[in-house]
Amino acid sequence: MVDLSLEIGRMRLKNPVMPASGTFSEQLGQVFDLNRLGALVTKSVTPEHRDGNPVPRVCETPSGMLNSIGIPSKGLQHFVEQIVPLYSGIDTPLVASLSAPTVDAFAAAAATVSVPGVAAIEANISCPNLEANGHAFAMAPDTTEAVLRAMTAATDRPIWAKLTPNTGDIVAIARAAEAGGAEAVVVANTFLAMAIDIATRRPKLGNVLGGLSGPAIKPIVLRMVHQCSSHIGIPVIGCGGIMTADDVIEYLLAGATAVQVGTATFLHPSAMTKMVETLSAYARTHDVDRLQDLRGAVVLPDDMAMLALAAE
Amino acid sequence: MAVGVSSDWTSEPDAAGVAVAFPISEQVCVVLGNRPVAAGYWHLELDAPSPACQARPGQFFHLLCPSPDERTTPFFRRPMSVYGADANAARVEFLYKVTGGGTRGLATLQVGDALNMVGPLGRGFHLDPAGRHILILARGVGLATLAPLVQLAKLQGMAVTAVLSARTTDHLLSVARMHRHGADVITVTDADGSSDPDHVEALLRPLFAAGRLDAVFTCGSNRLLLLLKRLAKAHGVPGQVALEQQMACGLGMCFCCVRVFDEADGTAYRRVCCDGPVFDLQTVPAW
Numbered sequence: 001m002v003d004l005s006l007e008i009g010r011m012r013l014k015n016p017v018m019p020a021s022g023t024f025s026e027q028l029g030q031v032f033d034l035n036r037l038g039a040l041v042t043k044s045v046t047p048e049h050r051d052g053n054p055v056p057r058v059c060e061t062p063s064g065m066l067n068s069i070g071i072p073s074k075g076l077q078h079f080v081e082q083i084v085p086l087y088s089g090i091d092t093p094l095v096a097s098l099s100a101p102t103v104d105a106f107a108a109a110a111a112t113v114s115v116p117g118v119a120a121i122e123a124n125i126s127c128p129n130l131e132a133n134g135h136a137f138a139m140a141p142d143t144t145e146a147v148l149r150a151m152t153a154a155t156d157r158p159i160w161a162k163l164t165p166n167t168g169d170i171v172a173i174a175r176a177a178e179a180g181g182a183e184a185v186v187v188a189n190t191f192l193a194m195a196i197d198i199a200t201r202r203p204k205l206g207n208v209l210g211g212l213s214g215p216a217i218k219p220i221v222l223r224m225v226h227q228c229s230s231h232i233g234i235p236v237i238g239c240g241g242i243m244t245a246d247d248v249i250e251y252l253l254a255g256a257t258a259v260q261v262g263t264a265t266f267l268h269p270s271a272m273t274k275m276v277e278t279l280s281a282y283a284r285t286h287d288v289d290r291l292q293d294l295r296g297a298v299v300l301p302d303d304m305a306m307l308a309l310a311a312e
Numbered sequence: 313m314a315v316g317v318s319s320d321w322t323s324e325p326d327a328a329g330v331a332v333a334f335p336i337s338e339q340v341c342v343v344l345g346n347r348p349v350a351a352g353y354w355h356l357e358l359d360a361p362s363p364a365c366q367a368r369p370g371q372f373f374h375l376l377c378p379s380p381d382e383r384t385t386p387f388f389r390r391p392m393s394v395y396g397a398d399a400n401a402a403r404v405e406f407l408y409k410v411t412g413g414g415t416r417g418l419a420t421l422q423v424g425d426a427l428n429m430v431g432p433l434g435r436g437f438h439l440d441p442a443g444r445h446i447l448i449l450a451r452g453v454g455l456a457t458l459a460p461l462v463q464l465a466k467l468q469g470m471a472v473t474a475v476l477s478a479r480t481t482d483h484l485l486s487v488a489r490m491h492r493h494g495a496d497v498i499t500v501t502d503a504d505g506s507s508d509p510d511h512v513e514a515l516l517r518p519l520f521a522a523g524r525l526d527a528v529f530t531c532g533s534n535r536l537l538l539l540l541k542r543l544a545k546a547h548g549v550p551g552q553v554a555l556e557q558q559m560a561c562g563l564g565m566c567f568c569c570v571r572v573f574d575e576a577d578g579t580a581y582r583r584v585c586c587d588g589p590v591f592d593l594q595t596v597p598a599w
Contacts, residue, residue, distance in 0.1 A: 027564040027586060030336045031430075043567075051581055057568040058560045060387040065560065069567050072581065214387070266561040267376070267389065269430055270338050 002283040003290040004276070006038075006257055008235045009158045009183025011093055011120060013038035013258060015279070016291065017248065017272050020239050020262030021097035021122060021162065022069065026086045031269040034090050036276055038258060042083060044099040044124045046073040047109050054206030059195050064214030064241070065263060066193055068207035071099055071127070076112045084117045093119035095160065101130040103143075107150035114155040121157050123147060123182075126164035126189040138164045138189075141176035148180025158183040160237065165217075165224060166192045174228040174236075186237045186260060187225050191217055214263040215241045222254050229255025229296060243271070245278035252294040336433060336563070337363050341404065343425045346418075351482040353409050354419050356427075360397075360404035364429060367397035367404060369460035370436030370554050370590040374562035375406075376428035380416035389430065390414035391559045393457040393589070395486075397432075404429075407456035407485060433562050434589045437461050437552055443470055443526035447519060448495070449540050451477040451507075454532020457554050459486040461529060466493045470526075473519060475500065477507045477536065509535050513543070520547040527551065528593070541593050551593030557584040572597060 004015035018039035019028070025043060034040060053070030074082075079096070087094050096113045098121055100106040110121050125137035125147055137143045144161065151159050161177035163170060165188040174185045190211025195204040203209075221240025229236040238256035242248060243264045251259050264271040283291055341358040349355050358364075364373070374389040396405035410419050421427060439446070439461070446465055450458045455476055465472045472495040478484045480503040490497050498515060500506035519525060520543050530540045531554040544551040557569040564586030573582050573595045582588070 023561070023565055025563075025565045031334055031338070031563070033332065043565075052567060052570065055568070055570065056558055057570070058388075058558070058566065062385070063387070065387060067560070067566070067568065072567055072570075266566060267387075268338060269336070269561075269563060 002280045002288065003292075004279060004283075006292050008160075008237070008257060011039075011158055011183075013093065015276050016252070016256075016258035017275050017279075018095070018237075018258065018260055019265060019272065020260035021124060022067075023262035023265050026083075028265070028269060032273045034087070035092055036273050037092055039093045039095050039119075040087060040090070041095040041122055041260065042079075042097055044071050044073070044097040044127075045076060045079040045083075045109075045113070046071055046099050047076055047105050047112075048101075049073060049075050056204065056206050059204035059210075061193075061195055061212065061214075062216065064212055064216035065266075066195055066205055066210035066212055067190070068205045068210035070207065073099075076109055080113060080115050084113075084115060088117055095120045095122050097122040097124050097162070099124040099127040101128070103131070103146050103150045106147050107154040110151040110157070110159070111154040114157050118157060120160060120183075121151065121155065122160040122162050122186060123151055124162050124189075126162060126166075136164050136166065138162075138173055139167045141172045144173050145176040145180040148177050148182050152181035160184040160186055162186040162189055164189045165221065165240075170224050171227050171231045174232050178232045178234050182234060184235045184237055184257070185228060185232065186239050187228050188221050188240060191220075213241065215243055217241045218247060222250060225251060225256050226254040226298070242275075243267075245275045245282060248275055248279060249282060249294060252291070253296070253298040255296040255298070257292070257295055333363070335363055336431060338428065338430045339364055340426045340428050343421045343423055343427060344403070345423060346421045348419075349407070349485055351480070351485075352411075353407060353483075353485050354415075355395075356406040356408065356418060356421065358404050358427060358429070359402060360429070361402050362399065364404050364431055365397050365399045365402045367394045367432035368436035369394070369464050370457065370552075371432040371434050372562075372589060373404070373406075373429045373431035374433060374559070375414070375418065377414040377417035378420055380413055380420055384413040384416070386414045386417060388560055389562060390418075391433075391556075391562055391585070393554065394432065394460060395456045396460055396463075407453075407459070409453050430562060434585055435587070437464075437529060437554070437590050439464055439468060439470070440527060441468055443468075445471040445473070445524045445526055447516070447525050447528040448472060448474040449477075449512075449516070449528065449530040449536050450474070451531075451533035451536055452479075452483065454530070454554070455484070455486050457531040458529060459489055462490045462493045462495045466495075472496065474498070475512065475515060477501070477512065477533065479503065509539050512536065513539055516540070516543055520544075520549065523547075525549050529553070530593070537593075537596065541596070544593055552590050553593050553596050554590050555584050555588055555596065557589075559585050561585070
């Protein structure tokens with residue numbers, strides 16, 4: 001029996017595969033047994049009611065997709081009363097993803113959703129910070145650390161920080177999240193992007209700009225996961241373009257402790273459970289007793305100085 | 313060893329390893345037939361084990377379309393309403409019009425090829441068993457969506473009047489099938505001008521005025537939707553409409569396929585994939 005389990009801070013997960021926020025809802029339980037996943041991460045909920053963005057909200061791109069959904073949300077009370085109970089019979093930790101416009105709102109939201117049934121909170125700090133000209137919290141270390149400090153003071157639940165790749169120095173952001181008390185960082189959210197229909201000369205998204213996800217971004221996020229995991233002490237959860245168990249293993253080798261899967265589920269609703277099955281098969285075939293033995297096991301060249309130079 | 317996504321999508325054990333039947337499945341189905349019918353429409357038949365063959369009228373499948381050529385690779389699945397589903401024969405049928413990369417890919421499928429389908433998805437039509445007579449008003453590809461409803465109505469002993477609209481008589485597909493299922497079919501076309509909404513309204517008014525319609529159903533045309541909505545409201549007849557919208561997940565997770573609906577307390581975005589694709593006629597604004 002291969003041991004797929006792992007620890008993220010105070011939490012123990014049965015396997016490293018979980019959905020990325022925004023790509024999962026209870027409807028997936030009509031396709032497979034949600035107990036088979038390592039964790040369940042809900043769609044981001046905001047304190048305020050939001051309708052979301054105008055359509056079209058998604059479009060196809062080569063080996064990927066753009067989305068600009070706009071975080072439609074029915075508020076925190078609806079989440080606590082209507083969404084959390086949907087998962088009460090499931091023996092898999094529920095992670096509540098939160099988004100909020102200010103540091104105080106993030107902290108208050110964290111306290112509100114710290115109800116039985118919510119095992120951890122993912123701070124979607126890729127959203128605009130109204131106190132910093134609309135720049136995402138996770139674009140700067142100081143705002144990242146401030147949000148994490150406020151949230152960890154407001155709740156006893158573990159906080160995971162979902163980072164944006166749309167920043168110049170993601171390692172500095174990851175360090176700030178760790179300093180703020182995050183028990184893990186999720187690397188990363190989508191890449192800000194755009195597509196234009198050359199026939200109509202209009203943007204392909206109703207919101208003009210959107211986030212790129214899918215296989216197209218995997219090598220870039222893998223690099224970010226490797227950099228972050230090399231410089232922080234808390235677990236890194238890799239998230240970007242994972243389509244198969246091969247991709248999961250690649251992320252583990254790069255330094256990820258667990259992974260989140262999003263776009264793949266849109267194409268193959270049972271992609272995550274297939275990954276779990278295939279990870280077990282891979283480990284058996286390769287005499288890996290504990291899947292976590294693969295974490296950070298990438299074989300690097302001896303001359304690390306040269307590698308560091310190449311990364312400058 | 314190559315580690316990839318398995319091609320076997322049909323079995324889904326629970327966490328304890330026990331095979332469990334789930335209502336929605338990702339299945340690889342074998343093509344039994346795929347042929348052009350007329351006017352750019354193709355008829356696709358598949359060997360589709362349960363739960364696919366349990367699909368109800370108005371439900372849809374999310375199809376992983378093959379690449380039609382080297383330059384086109386559809387990334388998303390394509391939603392396709394079910395044209396026919398036979399649980400006894402374990403078969404599913406689609407009637408599709410070749411319009412873009414996805415449907416061009418479907419048209420390349422040969423007998424014996426595999427097609428990856430997710431479904432059955434969405435909320436289909438609801439037929440009140442107490443009803444005696446229903447009206448169907450469809451245009452273009454909407455004929456394919458409403459054809460299985462005619463069959464179900466016949467099974468439930470209801471009379472069906474089908475008013476079918478298309479550009480030309482060549483585009484009037486599934487008329488023979490609806491006849492076979494006992495529908496009283498009236499056809500109108502752009503070619504002879506009979507599809508004009510004023511003319512269609514003149515056709516429909518006596519049907520409503522006779523007071524024998526228990527429910528009305530439509531798909532495929534904004535103008536016909538508005539017409540039917542107005543007449544059904546005036547005569548107090550309940551109605552349903554099947555909508556289309558671009559989709560990513562098809563299951564209700566991504567919230568990309570929303571449309572605005574009229575609710576009791578204002579308007580609200582609802583997801584076409586899982587709140588529909590069939591909606592109450594009176595809640596749907598024009599698009």
